[in-house]
Amino acid sequence: MSWLKRKSVLIPIDFSDLSYQALEPAKEQVENISALKLIHVLSPLHPADPAAMWDTVSDQDRKQKVRAFTRDKLSEMGYDDIHIEVAIGDPMSKIMDYAQEIDADLIVMSSHGRKGVSHFLMGSVAEQVVRLSHCPVLILK
Amino acid sequence: MKQLLSRKTSLFRLKHYLYGLAFLLIFLPRVAFAQDDAAPAGFLGSIEAGVQGIVDILNLIFYFKVGGENGMPFIVLWLVIGAVFFTFRLKFINIRAFKHAIDVVRGKYDSEEDEGDVSHFQALAAALSGTVGIGNIAGVAIAIRLGGPGAAFWMTMAGFLGMSSKFAECTLGQKYRVIxxxxxxxxxxxxxxxxxxxxxxxxxxGKALAVIFAVMCAIGSLGIGNMFQANQAFAAVSNVLPFLTSLSWLFGIILALIVGLVILGGIERIGAVAGVLVPVMAVIYALACFWVMLVKLPEVPGAISTIITTAFSPEALAGGAIGALVIGFQRAAFSNEAGLGSAAIAHSAAKTDEPVREGIVALLEPFIDTMFICNLTAIVIVLTGVYADPTATDLNGAQLSAASFETVISWFPYVIAVAGFLFALSTMISWSYYGQQSWAFLFGESTTNIYKGIFLFCVFVGAVVNLGPVLEFSDIMALAMSLPNLLGCFLMSGLIARELTSYMDRLKSGEMLPEPQVAQETVLRR
Structure with missing residues (x-):
């Protein structure tokens, strides 16, 4: 059945417990765990953040720290060998850019299941990904 | 395929910008027409009425007078109690830690190995760019206009006592920060x-107070750190460029555009440039104040005694006997943010593992902002006597300060316009950071663009609306932040006092050993 398996599956995470839940179903879609690619998108520092104002923290430092942090977290959960990508910018467009870059054939992510005002404010990343993705998207509820 | 998709994404974003642009194009001519009518009519009038409506409701909640008609507004009393309480509870920390504060800022205790983003000096400078705003020029003039010269005395007192509340909140900010x-x-x-x-x-x-604070700060940032700044920046600039007087909407749009370029990313250099120019302007401003004092040297003792004597006999002023005190404390808190909690956001970035140390650095802030810069403005205003000139009663805020300087240095209103504009710009950028942090605490990082949009709209509103409702809204929301903040500080005052005693003991005994901090582990926030 290996011909049914995906070659490149992208999992966007935001460090919430819900977002990690996408790992298990994503794993089922691939033959080898190395086909899983994980992305976390950091927001740019506000220009008045003291670290940005004095230019004491570089984008490179931030990415590297997040990568190390995620690697520890993943190996705690029993997932090693997953490639971790860290980008800085608008979550939706960075996820899309990376999906194209790795030619993803599936994106797996959780919807936060918010309703009302907070849905209006926050539920949109998953929805925008669905709208703009070139490949199938699996949204967990 | 890839190219196509990336075009699709950028088209999606472009579409949003185009909608925004179309909205502005339809909207602008109406604003312009409204401006041609008599002031309160049309679109601008309805904005003003809207702001006034919100202010009336907020007044009922926070501004009820304790002690009858001529009593003290509850929220001002709250701030006074906070400042006095911490000064006594921490045994005049504002005096006894002053020299140590300067040593720490000079870098004597900096350690590269400690957690954090910036040095003590850098953290103080970042916090100061939020506090040293146009309030230091305009706010003092407003205080003297409303409360007489005596209000300046009470501003100084409030700055002195506020050093202690600033110490308390910034110590806590450092202790419970997250990495x-x-x-x-x-x-x-x-x-x-x-x-x-x-x-x-x-x-x-704790959770409830944190949420209340974040709500107050997100809304409050739109007043004290935005509309008030935009309003007085316009007053200062239109004062020297009279043709702008009827073009407040244009000024509002340009200002919103500049702030937008900085906070929406892209041209962060403007922020850095403002950050460099602000200290330069502050020095030029202070030198000019000293110059005015030098020119009128024989009258200086008289001006100071006017300030002190009227502080205790403010007859015939709004608010009765304690009017000057209320106004002084209010304007001081507005200027140096002591008790509001906002500065703790910037100070927590300092590289240290001693929370008390950054608290001590922070107490310099009200000193520099209020006891030094505001006092200089006050002495110049009283010295030149423009505030008492019966033909100049319509001058208030930045224009009153400009007119005062003009009597001695004829071209100084231009400097006030430039300095005021830069002070306002850097303060707006800093406060958009405070407000954004609060917004992210409530709604998550991914939605902060909505906050930025609201913030930019308010820059425009601030420039086109009259000072009255803007000042009232800004005052109430800023002071309301002190409600959850000081309540929390009171509850944790025992802890602050213990931390301080331990720090001072170790400082005196010569051992400054770092101790493990509860707040240093990585904590996840969505």
Whole structure:
């Protein structure tokens, strides 16, 4: 059945417990765990953040720290060998850019299941990904 | 395929910008027409009426007078109690730690190995760019206009006592900050209220106070750190460029555009440039104040005695006998933010493992902002006597300060226009950071663009609306931040006092050993 398996599956995470839940179903879609690619998108520092104002923290430092942090977290959960990508910018467009870059054939992510005002404010990343993705998207509820 | 998709994404974003642009194009001519009518009519009038409506409701909630008609507004009394309480509870920390504060800022205690993003000096400078705003020029003039010269005395007193509340909140900010997965620091009242009170077994109270603070700060940032700044920047600039007087909408759009370029990313250099120019302007401003004093040297003792004597006999002023005191405290808190909690957001980024040390650095802030810069403005205004000139009663805020300087240095209103504009710009950028942190605490990082949009709209509103409602809104919302913040600080005052005693003991004995901090582990926030 290996011909049914995906070659490149992208999992966007935001460090919430819900977002990690996408790992298990994503794993089922691939033959080898190395086909899983994980992305976390950091927001740019506000220009008045003291670290940005004095230019004491570089984008490179931030990415590297997040990568190390995620690697520890993943190996705690029993997932090693997953490639971790860290980008800085608008979550939706960075996820899309990376999906194209790795030619993803599936994106797996959780919807936060918010309703009302907070849905209006926050539920949109998953929805925008669905709208703009070139490949199938699996949204967990 | 890839190219196509990336075009699709950028088209999607472009579409949003085009909608925004179309909205502005339809909207602008109406604003322009409305401006041609008599002031309160049309679109601008309805904005003003809207702001006034909100102010009336807020007045009822926070501004009821304690002690009858001529009593003290509750929220001002709250600030006074906070400042006095911490000054006595911490045994005049504002005096006894002053020299140590300067040593720390000079870098004597900096350690590269400590967690954090910036040095003590850098943290103080970042916090100061939020506090040294146009309030230092315009706010003092407003205080003297409303409360007489005596209000300046009470501003100084409030600055002196406020050093202690500033110490308390920034110590807590440093103690309960979080280090995010990317290594940057998150701190401020929302963190110390929720984490600090939770450590004391009051988790629900802490969480509630943190949320209340974040709501107040997100809304408050639109007043004190936005509309008031935009309003007085316009006053200062249109004062020297009279043709702009009827073009407030244009000024509002240009200002919103500049702030937008900085906070929406792209041209961060403007922020850095303003950050460099602000200290330069502050020095030029202070030198000019000294120059005015030098020119009128024989009258200086008289001006100072006017300030002190009228502080205790403010007859015939609005608010009765304690009017000057109320106005002084209000304007001082507005200027130096002591008790509001906002500065703790910036101070928590300092590289240290001693929370008390950054608190001590922070107490210099009200000193520089209020006791030094505001006082200089006050002495110039009283010295030149423009405030008492019966033909100049329509001058208020930045224009009153400009007119005062003009009597001695004829071209100084231009400097006030430039300095005021830059002070306002840097303060707006700083406060958009405070407001954004609060917004992110409530709704998450991914939605902060909505906050930025609201913030930019308010820059425009601030420039086109009259000072009255803008000042009232800004005052109430800023002071309301002190409600959850100081309540939390009171509850944790025992802890602050213990930390301080331990720090001072170790400082005196010559051992400054770092101790493990509860707040240093990485904590996840969505």
């Amino acid at each position: 995010k997965p990317d290594g940057t620091v998150g701190g401020g009242p929302m963190y110390y209220l929720s984490r600090g009170l939770s450590a004391m077994g009051m988790a629900p109270v």
